[in-house]
Structure formats: C-alpha cells, structure tokens
Amino acid sequence: xxxxxxxxxxxxxxxxxxxxxxxxxxxxxxxxxxxxxxxxxxxxxxxxxxxxxxxxxxxxxxxxxxxxxxxxxxxxxxx
Numbered sequence: 001x002x003x004x005x006x007x008x009x010x011x012x013x014x015x016x017x018x019x020x021x022x023x024x025x026x027x028x029x030x031x032x033x034x035x036x037x038x039x040x041x042x043x044x045x046x047x048x049x050x051x052x053x054x055x056x057x058x059x060x061x062x063x064x065x066x067x068x069x070x071x072x073x074x075x076x077x078x079x
Contacts, residue, residue: 003067006048011063014044024064049074 001009008019017031028038045066046052051073060066 003070027061
C-alpha cells in the first residue's frame with residue numbers, strides 16, 4: 001500500500017471519512033477537519049510513518065502534499 005492509500009486509511013479510521021470520497025488535491029479542510037483535527041492527524045501520521053515533521057513542513061494542506069512530504073522524510077531517514 002502506497003503512502004497516499006495509507007493516509008486515506010488513516011483518515012477513515014481516525015475521522016470516519018470514506019476513502020473513496022478523498023481527492024488527493026483537495027484541501028483537507030474540505031473534509032471537515034479543523035485546526036485541532038489537523039494537529040491530531042499530524043501526530044497520527046508521525047506515529048504511523050515513524051517520521052518527525054519539521055516546523056517548515058507543518059503547513060501542508062492537501063493529501064497529496066502530505067504524502068509527498070512523508071515520502072521525502074522517509075527517503076532522507078533511510079539515507
């Protein structure tokens with residue numbers, strides 16, 4: 001399962017959002033996530049993917065953008 005699919009699954013498990021309705025390019029706020037929910041999502045993502053988001057990366061607002069940041073962090077960690 002790729003990063004984007006894992007993120008969709010996490011959103012489904014944590015916030016009961018149907019993965020089939022998620023558009024990777026749409027702002028996460030369109031799915032009813034407020035700033036508190038987004039913070040919770042970031043903690044969940046860090047734990048799930050074993051990455052630490054630097055403050056400069058905390059402003060990602062789409063699922064695709066989040067997946068790209070995670071992939072880059074994981075590549076840097078593996079190097």
